[in-house]
Every structure is written in C-alpha cells, then in structure tokens.
Amino acid sequence: MNGAAGGVGHFALQIAKWKGAHVTAVASGRHEEFLRDLGADAFIDYTKVAPEDVVQDVDLVVDAIGGPTSARFLRSMKRGGALFPIFGLGAAGGDEAHERGVTMSTTQIRASRAQLEDIRPVLNDATIRVAIDSCFPLSDASMVHKRAAEGHIQGKIVLTVDEQPGYRA
Numbered sequence: 001m002n003g004a005a006g007g008v009g010h011f012a013l014q015i016a017k018w019k020g021a022h023v024t025a026v027a028s029g030r031h032e033e034f035l036r037d038l039g040a041d042a043f044i045d046y047t048k049v050a051p052e053d054v055v056q057d058v059d060l061v062v063d064a065i066g067g068p069t070s071a072r073f074l075r076s077m078k079r080g081g082a083l084f085p086i087f088g089l090g091a092a093g094g095d096e097a098h099e100r101g102v103t104m105s106t107t108q109i110r111a112s113r114a115q116l117e118d119i120r121p122v123l124n125d126a127t128i129r130v131a132i133d134s135c136f137p138l139s140d141a142s143m144v145h146k147r148a149a150e151g152h153i154q155g156k157i158v159l160t161v162d163e164q165p166g167y168r169a
C-alpha cells in the first residue's frame with residue numbers, strides 16, 4: 001500500500017487486513033507507529049529507500065500516489081498480480097504490464113449505499129477505524145486546502161458545521 005497514511009491509504013490498508021492480506025505500508029517515517037497500529041505487517045519509509053527496489057513478488061499494489069509514477073511497481077509484482085493506481089490520470093506502463101502478466105486498472109469512486117451498508121458493521125466495531133488528521137469549520141474551508149498543501153496527511157481532513165476549529169498539528 002503506497003501512500004498508506006493518507007485519506008485513501010489508511011482505509012485501503014485496513015480493508016486489506018480485514019480481508020486477510022499481508023500488508024506492507026509505504027509512507028514517510030513519521031507514520032510508522034500509526035500504520036503498524038492499524039495493522040501493517042511491514043513498513044517502508046519511502047524517504048530512505050525506494051519501495052519498488054525492496055519489495056518483490058507481491059500480488060497487489062494499491063498506489064495512492066499513482067499517476068505517471070505507478071509503473072515503477074510493475075517490477076515488484078508477481079505474474080498474475082494487479083497494480084491499482086488510485087489516481088489514474090497519466091498512468092503509464094500498459095505495455096510493460098501486459099508483458100509481465102500484470103493487470104493494471106483504476107477507477108473513480110462513486111458513493112454506493114450498498115457498499116456503505118456492507119462496511120457499516122466493521123466501522124461500528126472498530127475493525128476499520130477512521131483517523132482524523134485535522135478538523136475545520138465549514139466557514140474556514142480554505143484552511144483545508146492550506147492543510148492539504150502542507151502534505152504528510154495522516155487520515156482524513158474533516159469539515160464540520162457549526163463547530164469551532166480543532167486543528168491537530
């Protein structure tokens with residue numbers, strides 16, 4: 001799971017664990033304790049080592065960074081595996097994926113009541129937890145962009161209605 005600490009990644013990691021996968025989380029070192037607490041079996045600090053150089057024979061890479069850089073993971077994958085850039089725009093490597101027998105695909109989220117109903121029990125019993133990076137009132141929505149631009153997000157940024165700001169640095 002690349003980009004494992006962010007809004008998408010911390011859910012993808014937990015869903016993979018819930019489904020029984022062995023998960024390697026890739027993020028900057030500040031997130032290691034957080035990601036191990038969410039269930040990561042292994043951790044790679046991408047600021048110290050390129051994950052595609054040290055991971056081999058994986059079945060699935062979910063890449064929350066994605067785009068043009070996703071194809072570097074093809075060499076880390078098993079034949080028959082799947083590479084899933086969350087941000088698909090600019091994704092390259094289709095020919096190499098074909099040669100290596102790797103399925104490369106992406107999608108755009110659509111809210112699904114049925115899927116939310118499926119996942120409700122594991123949210124209620126905290127099998128899957130929602131991490132909150134920071135919280136802003138709707139009237140201060142521009143702060144969300146400021147926080148996002150700072151990077152290193154851990155979990156979700158929340159907008160609240162009729163609440164005071166509770167920014168957690």
Ligand SMILES: NC(=O)c1ccc[n+]([C@@H]2O[C@H](COP(=O)([O-])OP(=O)(O)OC[C@H]3O[C@@H](n4cnc5c(N)ncnc54)[C@H](OP(=O)(O)O)[C@@H]3O)[C@@H](O)[C@H]2O)c1
Nearest residue numbers: 003005006007008009027028046086087107108109152153
């Ligand atoms: N397809 C869809 O429907 C869909 C839906 C939602 C989001 N997205 C896209 O998915 C992407 C991720 O969204 P998000 O909400 O998870 O973003 P986010 O909350 O900003 O998280 C990004 C995470 O990546 C880490 N990161 C940054 N550079 C990295 C690198 N080189 N290698 C590994 N980790 C790195 C950041 O922290 P550290 O640098 O400290 O590790 C951060 O935790 C965005 O491009 C978004 O547009 C697509």
